[in-house]
Every structure is written in C-alpha cells, then in structure tokens.
Amino acid sequence: MSLYDPESILSSIAAAFPEITAATLITNTGSSAQHSLLLDKKHAVAVAVFLRDDINLRLDYCSNVTGVDSLKAGYLEVVYHLYSIEKKSTKPVVLRLRTDGREGDTVQVPSLVPVWRSCELQEREIYDLFGVVFTGHPDLRRLLMWDAFEDYPMRKDYTSPEEK
Numbered sequence: 001m002s003l004y005d006p007e008s009i010l011s012s013i014a015a016a017f018p019e020i021t022a023a024t025l026i027t028n029t030g031s032s033a034q035h036s037l038l039l040d041k042k043h044a045v046a047v048a049v050f051l052r053d054d055i056n057l058r059l060d061y062c063s064n065v066t067g068v069d070s071l072k073a074g075y076l077e078v079v080y081h082l083y084s085i086e087k088k089s090t091k092p093v094v095l096r097l098r099t100d101g102r103e104g105d106t107v108q109v110p111s112l113v114p115v116w117r118s119c120e121l122q123e124r125e126i127y128d129l130f131g132v133v134f135t136g137h138p139d140l141r142r143l144l145m146w147d148a149f150e151d152y153p154m155r156k157d158y159t160s161p162e163e164k
Helices: 006-016 041-053 117-130
Strands: 023-026 036-039 061-070 075-083 093-098 108-110 133-135
Touching (some): 006 023, 006 036, 041 093, 041 108, 061 117, 093 108, 117 133
Parallel strands (some): 036 093, 108 133
16 A cells, blocks of 8 residues: 555545544446545644644645535535645645535535645636535635626526526
8 A cells, every 4th residue: 555545545544543534445337446534623723733734745836726516415515636846745634524414504615725826717617607615715706607697507497587
C-alpha cells in the first residue's frame, strides 16, 4: 500500500482522532477504482488541517472541487481532489462532504477554504450551481448566475423557466 492509498490515510486519520469516526472509506467499483474518504462534517476542517499538516502526507494542494447531486439518495456531495506538491504525489486523494438533505438548513457543509485557499472560487461555483451553503466561507456569493436567479441549474431536478 502506498502512502496516499485511501486505506492508509483512513488509518492515519483514525490514529489522529481516536475518539471519533471522522472518515469513512467509499469504494469505487468502476474501472478507475478511485476510492474516496467521506468526512464527518463536524470534524471535516480538523481532518483537513491534519491531512495538510501531517509530516508524512502534506496534502498541500486542492486542485479541484466539484458538486454531485444524488437526487435519489436525497443529498448533495462536495468532492475535493488533493495532492502533495511537496511530496510530488501524482494520484489524487479524494475527499467527500455530504449534505444532510436537499432543502433549507440541510444543504450545508463546512468550507475548506481556511485549509486550502484554492477552494474559494470552486466552492462559490458549487454554491451558485448546486445550492450548497459552505459555512465559514469568506465570500460566499453567486459566481456565474446573476443575483436575482433563484434556482440551482446543476441539480438533477432543475427545470428551466421555459419548461415551467
């Protein structure tokens, strides 16, 4: 197992946070077999700081943040792809944060901008297009859609005004 294997990272997180279940392994049975770690929202920022600062991992760069709509499951996900520039990692470590639902206060996850500044505009894009509210984000406002726009066009249940 490599240092950046999700199972190894999960073990490191469990050792650093023994009193909690801060992360869960999500396996991918597809051809990429790119497994990911689902973080507990309550401890997501602390785990992210650990992943960035741990002497062995140094996941110091977030290259990509995207939203995923799991309409049938009833939640939205935010997916982060992390690398170590310092350690020259070539394969991403994939983190996931999941909302509790799809409406109102249930569509919140903590912002990881305080950990990786490169998340700032990407989290704003997800807020704008999916409606995920990033608590603690330094400048959470629309990025692509105009201020009066009232919906989230990347959600699977979105219908355009012409279709209504």
